[in-house]
Amino acid sequence: MSRMRSILQGKPGNDVLLLGNEAIARGAIESGIALATTYPGTPASEIGDSLARIASDVGFYFEYSVNEKVALEVAIGASLSGLRAITSMKHVGVNVAADALLSLSYLGINGGLVLVSADDPACLSSQNEQDNRYYSRFAGVPMLEPSSPQECLDMVKIAFELSEQLSLPVMIRTTTRISHSTGLVKVGEVRKNARIPAFDKTRETILLPPIARRKHSELLLKLDRARELSDSSALNRTVKVGDASPLGIIASSAGFNYSIEASQDLGLNVDILKIGFSYPLPDERIISFLKTKKKVLIVEELEPLMEKEIRALAEVKNIDVEILGKGTGHFSSLYEYNLDILASALSCAFLDGKPGVKGADRHPDDLPQRPPVMCPGCPHSATYYAVKIATRGLKPIFPNDIGCYSLGAEQPFNMGDAMLCMGASMGMAEGLSKTLPDPIIAFIGDSTFYHSGMPGLVNAIHNRHRFILIILDNKTTAMTGHQPHPGSNVNSQGEPAPAVSLEKTAEGFGVEEVRVIDPYDLKHSVEVIKEELERKTVSVIISRRACALIEMVEHGKILGTRRSIDKSVCKKCGTCVEGLGCPAISRQGDEYTIDEHLCVGCSVCDQICPHKAIGVRK
Amino acid sequence: MRTNIFLAGVGGQGILSFARVLGELALIRNMNVLIGETHGMAQRGGSVTATIRYGEVYSPIIGIGRADLLVGFEPLESARYARILSPDGIAIVNTSRIIPYSVSAQKTKYPDLEDLLAIIRRYSRIVVAFDATREAEKVKFPLAANSVMVGAVAATMKIDASQDDFKKAIRKVVPRKIKENLDAFDIGYDIAKKIIEACARAE
Numbered sequence: 065m066s067r068m069r070s071i072l073q074g075k076p077g078n079d080v081l082l083l084g085n086e087a088i089a090r091g092a093i094e095s096g097i098a099l100a101t102t103y104p105g106t107p108a109s110e111i112g113d114s115l116a117r118i119a120s121d122v123g124f125y126f127e128y129s130v131n132e133k134v135a136l137e138v139a140i141g142a143s144l145s146g147l148r149a150i151t152s153m154k155h156v157g158v159n160v161a162a163d164a165l166l167s168l169s170y171l172g173i174n175g176g177l178v179l180v181s182a183d184d185p186a187c188l189s190s191q192n193e194q195d196n197r198y199y200s201r202f203a204g205v206p207m208l209e210p211s212s213p214q215e216c217l218d219m220v221k222i223a224f225e226l227s228e229q230l231s232l233p234v235m236i237r238t239t240t241r242i243s244h245s246t247g248l249v250k251v252g253e254v255r256k257n258a259r260i261p262a263f264d265k266t267r268e269t270i271l272l273p274p275i276a277r278r279k280h281s282e283l284l285l286k287l288d289r290a291r292e293l294s295d296s297s298a299l300n301r302t303v304k305v306g307d308a309s310p311l312g313i314i315a316s317s318a319g320f321n322y323s324i325e326a327s328q329d330l331g332l333n334v335d336i337l338k339i340g341f342s343y344p345l346p347d348e349r350i351i352s353f354l355k356t357k358k359k360v361l362i363v364e365e366l367e368p369l370m371e372k373e374i375r376a377l378a379e380v381k382n383i384d385v386e387i388l389g390k391g392t393g394h395f396s397s398l399y400e401y402n403l404d405i406l407a408s409a410l411s412c413a414f415l416d417g418k419p420g421v422k423g424a425d426r427h428p429d430d431l432p433q434r435p436p437v438m439c440p441g442c443p444h445s446a447t448y449y450a451v452k453i454a455t456r457g458l459k460p461i462f463p464n465d466i467g468c469y470s471l472g473a474e475q476p477f478n479m480g481d482a483m484l485c486m487g488a489s490m491g492m493a494e495g496l497s498k499t500l501p502d503p504i505i506a507f508i509g510d511s512t513f514y515h516s517g518m519p520g521l522v523n524a525i526h527n528r529h530r531f532i533l534i535i536l537d538n539k540t541t542a543m544t545g546h547q548p549h550p551g552s553n554v555n556s557q558g559e560p561a562p563a564v565s566l567e568k569t570a571e572g573f574g575v576e577e578v579r580v581i582d583p584y585d586l587k588h589s590v591e592v593i594k595e596e597l598e599r600k601t602v603s604v605i606i607s608r609r610a611c612a613l614i615e616m617v618e619h620g621k622i623l624g625t626r627r628s629i630d631k632s633v634c635k636k637c638g639t640c641v642e643g644l645g646c647p648a649i650s651r652q653g654d655e656y657t658i659d660e661h662l663c664v665g666c667s668v669c670d671q672i673c674p675h676k677a678i679g680v681r682k
Numbered sequence: 683m684r685t686n687i688f689l690a691g692v693g694g695q696g697i698l699s700f701a702r703v704l705g706e707l708a709l710i711r712n713m714n715v716l717i718g719e720t721h722g723m724a725q726r727g728g729s730v731t732a733t734i735r736y737g738e739v740y741s742p743i744i745g746i747g748r749a750d751l752l753v754g755f756e757p758l759e760s761a762r763y764a765r766i767l768s769p770d771g772i773a774i775v776n777t778s779r780i781i782p783y784s785v786s787a788q789k790t791k792y793p794d795l796e797d798l799l800a801i802i803r804r805y806s807r808i809v810v811a812f813d814a815t816r817e818a819e820k821v822k823f824p825l826a827a828n829s830v831m832v833g834a835v836a837a838t839m840k841i842d843a844s845q846d847d848f849k850k851a852i853r854k855v856v857p858r859k860i861k862e863n864l865d866a867f868d869i870g871y872d873i874a875k876k877i878i879e880a881c882a883r884a885e
Contacts, residue, residue: 079709080709081702081705081706081708081709081715081717083719106721107721109721110721188720189721211740212740241718241741241742241743244718244719244720244721245716245717245718245719245741245742246701246702246705246715246716246717246719247714247715247716247717248708248709248714248715318741320740321740321741322740322741322743324740325739325740325741402743402745403741403743403744403745403748404745404746407745431758431761431762431793432758432782432784432785432788432790432792432793433729433782433784434692434727434728434729434758434759434762434782434784435728435729435784436693436726436727436728437726437727437728437783438726438727439726439727468726471726475783475787476787543726641786641787642787645783645787647727647783649786650781650783650785650786651785651786651789652781652785652786652791652792653789653791661824
């Protein structure tokens, strides 16, 4: 079945089905963007992917940038020439872009600039659940938070207007539940960029200290103006549930959705102040809301940001109202909310219910777990197996990195001893190699190497670090949906593009001898890894084999010939199941089987079976 | 009036496309809809869920005990999420199993189908369990198993839509082998209808 639909569908005024992320992309092309950039990352990826597919048709420039910092900087360049630009990234991607972001608010923008941050409460696809609303406060950047696919579209358009009105970048902050909800969205007219680019040399777009000092004071004035706009914005509005009431809720993002449904289910009479323009907060509106209420519950996932600011407002204005939230134990700062959590908090806050109705555990019947695994035929599995064989008898430490290959940290490989953030495998490997006698073998994916691995390798060469770096080159950014990267020979639109060679890059940095292995050739791979364990300088091994999924999509067929187990020869030793972790091979008690629908014919199990029981069915 | 549908299966089984068919149904029937999806790492062969909610809804999340329909693409995953069912809810279960790596690695056993169905029956009086994957082989197109499941969903009458509406929705989402998929729909519809009628007689 087809996965992605075009965001160009639907005539103006019609309802179409759009994913939150697709609605964001649609909002961008209804705003007349001239340029869009991203580095893919769940839960933001579909914003870039849906823009990539229609960029040439609509007539704007799109790229998958090498990382989020460059993505933001490219967007800033377009803005400085007076055109509108959007960049999107996952929450931790904003950390990479933060160096540019925190000074950009001083610099100011020319053409509207919108940065979408897709946060991930509950770490559904991430290494942390940081709350990027802090960045709005930290950088001094206005922030909008949609609660529905329709608002995703509408808020992007409003964000571009605001950005140009204030000469500031504007952040849109979603969460996984907002980005990955599909709903009916009323679309508007798609607009091509009609502006003529021009760079204004009279504008002070350079942050030398005297200018930076002045720009900081200008930023504070802009934020005062932003606060007024927030107070008058229709994105902050009161929604009534039932009759007039002295009870109130102040909620944002997904918290609003759960609040309204849970209030309806409980039959509450309550007023909900929905915060869509969430930084700066609409102070005046909040003050008048608090004044009409006896009790107000603050509903926001993760950090109690609004709660603390609202408490401060009530204190300063001496308002007699009870403010409930995380500070009063009604909510946790952990994970994402749901209807059950809201029902419990609301009954505790407003109906004298007892607190602590925890969500029941998810797996009450002690059923076998099913965590994500590497796919049948995954070249990463083969590489990990080769490393396991080559390092028998040794006690290597394995710093690992972010991508599909992170799953190598799980059974049966257990080759992720340290894993932190994009590109960190190398820096950590260098510190470990200076302090421990054991072999250090770091893994990094091709896209992650370009993203933020390169400075680590430069550092290793110059400072004479000694470890093995295995670049798992599957020719794509696999985990997030097979986006191209600088090593690909096509660009975002599938047009031919110069590929940046991993070998030449590493050699240019000064690596003695870059080794290249094909992980499907196990014997050779094991030999090379053993040789490299003897090397006295930093060693770079490129394990190159295209992602099995993309290979099959491109060629419309499986990789090779499907394997099966000859039960008369099989000694039930477990090498295949325990060695490779291939989901196509299963063991039930003493019964070993290769699923004929799942096997893609990579041949690796065939190579590892010590009894030659696996082969092509005759 | 809200209708809550919970989908549970294994990454790679086409659950997002299935959700999309039910989404298109909302456009055809002029209903409001919200769909909650799983993307990213969890899709790599792991346990995957999706939700479809029709009516006056604000969030795609379904509370425990609130689903009118549980559509399970695999028996173990169906049992794992059975508690989502409301007492009047119906479970549809494709009994074709996918053995998780944890079972192979720990030398445990994949639970017996009857034990898994017994778990689901604790939460629902009507459990429509059959091998949709094998049924799809009748139309010579194994990927049509999910269209068999769409047929079963239609037979539950939990969604305010006719068989023709469902078929229109399948046509909009399925890119090829339309006839095979529509035949698969009919197969699923007939099987589920018989099972549901038998459950009604038994009461």
